[in-house]
Amino acid sequence: xxxxxxxxxxxxxIINPMKKQxxxxxxxxxxxxxFPIVPEFMTRLGYAAGKVLTRNAKxxxxxxVLIGKDTRVSGYLLEAALEAGFAAAGVDVMLCGxxxxxxxxYLTRALRLSAGLVISASHNPYQxxxxxxxxxxxxxxxxxxxxxxxxxxxxxxxxxSSKDLGKAFRLDDAAGRYIEFCKSTVPxxxxxxxxKIVVDCANGAAYHTAPHVFHELGAEVISIGVHPNGRxxxxxxxxxxxxxxxxxxxxxxxxxxxxxxxDADRLQMVDASGRLFNGDELLYVLAxxxxxxxxxxxxVVGTLMTNLAVENAIKELGIxxxxxxxxDRYVLELLKKNGWHVGGEGSxxxxxxxxxxxxxxxxxxxxxxxxxxxxxxSLAQLLDAVSIFPQxxxxxxxxxxxxxxxxxxxxxxxxxxxxxxxxxxxxxxxxSGTEPLLRVMVETKDGAVAMSAAKSIADLVPTA
Numbered sequence: 424x425x426x427x428x429x430x431x432x433x434x435x436x437i438i439n440p441m442k443k444q445x446x447x448x449x450x451x452x453x454x455x456x457x458f459p460i461v462p463e464f465m466t467r468l469g470y471a472a473g474k475v476l477t478r479n480a481k482x483x484x485x486x487x488v489l490i491g492k493d494t495r496v497s498g499y500l501l502e503a504a505l506e507a508g509f510a511a512a513g514v515d516v517m518l519c520g521x522x523x524x525x526x527x528x529y530l531t532r533a534l535r536l537s538a539g540l541v542i543s544a545s546h547n548p549y550q551x552x553x554x555x556x557x558x559x560x561x562x563x564x565x566x567x568x569x570x571x572x573x574x575x576x577x578x579x580x581x582x583x584s585s586k587d588l589g590k591a592f593r594l595d596d597a598a599g600r601y602i603e604f605c606k607s608t609v610p611x612x613x614x615x616x617x618x619k620i621v622v623d624c625a626n627g628a629a630y631h632t633a634p635h636v637f638h639e640l641g642a643e644v645i646s647i648g649v650h651p652n653g654r655x656x657x658x659x660x661x662x663x664x665x666x667x668x669x670x671x672x673x674x675x676x677x678x679x680x681x682x683x684x685x686d687a688d689r690l691q692m693v694d695a696s697g698r699l700f701n702g703d704e705l706l707y708v709l710a711x712x713x714x715x716x717x718x719x720x721x722x723v724v725g726t727l728m729t730n731l732a733v734e735n736a737i738k739e740l741g742i743x744x745x746x747x748x749x750x751d752r753y754v755l756e757l758l759k760k761n762g763w764h765v766g767g768e769g770s771x772x773x774x775x776x777x778x779x780x781x782x783x784x785x786x787x788x789x790x791x792x793x794x795x796x797x798x799x800x801s802l803a804q805l806l807d808a809v810s811i812f813p814q815x816x817x818x819x820x821x822x823x824x825x826x827x828x829x830x831x832x833x834x835x836x837x838x839x840x841x842x843x844x845x846x847x848x849x850x851x852x853x854x855s856g857t858e859p860l861l862r863v864m865v866e867t868k869d870g871a872v873a874m875s876a877a878k879s880i881a882d883l884v885p886t887a
Contacts, residue, residue, distance in 0.1 A: 446569040448750035452553030455497040462504040469508020471575035487515040491527040492542035493628040496653030497552045510589035511582040519597035523628045523687035525783035526601035532561035543686040546663045549654045561780035605636045608778040615642035619677040623668040625661025626651040627685035656685045669697045683784040689771035690784035702771040703733045712794040714740045724757045724766030736809045813870030815877040817863045819884045840876045
């Protein structure tokens with residue numbers, strides 16, 4: 424953004440229409456040591472979730488939950504606190520240690536458990552942590568379930584009688600089970616022999632799963648970001664910092680690079696030339712392959728931020744395309760509503776509901792590698808039909824009390840830009856759900872035009 428950047432603050436795409444106190448678009452998240460990411464609250468959260476689960480359980484059924492985590496040092500603390508809360512509510516706990524978020528979703532479903540929890544702040548730095556819940560089906564908890572937990576949190580913590588207390592077990596083969604599941608999502612004849620792959624695990628939860636998956640399918644694997652120390656997760660590595668992967672791919676002359684984030688639910692890929700492919704581009708590859716094989720059900724779900732060029736290219740395949748709010752839970756909701764299978768967002772959350780119940784970076788990478796293997800084409804060749812439009816996003820911190828929707832001058836400028844970009848671009852204006860920020864996004868074929876148009880809108884917003 425060059426010289427214009429001083430007026431605008433960090434790029435964040437969260438749109439949160441929910442009216443919840445603790446749960447956001449992706450569970451509960453924050454800095455460790457600052458409420459609610461403190462032991463006392465986590466014990467209460469475990470107890471409250473346990474009470475809701477036992478209330479909704481079948482008569483005589485004993486509830487059991489799985490707790491997985493990424494590699495943050497705070498995971499030990501939060502795991503112990505949650506375990507105590509669940510035990511006090513009479514819920515058994517199965518601990519599986521560091522494992523990708525989608526691994527918890529899979530194991531919860533495979534082991535017929537009542538729920539799964541992941542202790543992770545995904546792509547955030549190690550000082551942050553959070554909690555995500557999965558249902559017995561391996562889906563994200565519904566809004567109703569999260570609201571029921573929040574309501575229960577209003578009550579004082581109790582404890583069941585000694586004979587009803589929950590127990591804790593360790594699931595020793597969690598990683599192996601998940602590795603086998605990942606491999607089962609590709610055709611049995613798929614062989615990655617002859618392929619040199621660099622896998623960047625972000626010093627996160629996939630450090631002991633993802634390299635094995637690709638290796639066991641025949642690839643030569645060079646692993647980076649596989650030495651977690653509790654404090655180096657996402658630190659200059661992984662899907663949010665792909666420069667490390669690009670450098671390694673070029674250094675070892677690899678065919679392809681795969682970057683996951685701290686909890687391994689998002690994916691970025693790099694080809695031999697060092698070109699980076701984001702979630703939008705990979706979404707098109709997955710969609711086109713399913714159309715080519717007659718496996719496409721209905722259409723594809725993107726988000727408000729999905730590149731217009733990708734939307735146009737997907738529609739040219741003769742299938743539907745719809746946009747959800749930013750956040751993989753909203754992509755999932757719209758997929759389920761439509762009965763479709765394929766969706767995702769530019770950050771690399773890719774959902775293939777015909778393969779898994781949630782977004783999974785490792786499985787998404789396998790789907791892309793399957794397409795490359797079967798078509799004998801590189802990623803660049805698979806994306807010949809798509810030229811990504813430059814996208815400019817400016818976040819303007821506005822004065823308290825400012826209502827952008829009633830600002831006539833702003834509305835007039837937005838209409839002017841929209842008319843100018845009709846059929847060749849788009850404008851998206853959104854207020855943050857959590858802070859006084861107006862997000863101005865403009866997308867068109869010419870980057871300079873996009874920047875100029877975005878600035879013409881953003882400059883009219885009275886700043887704090």
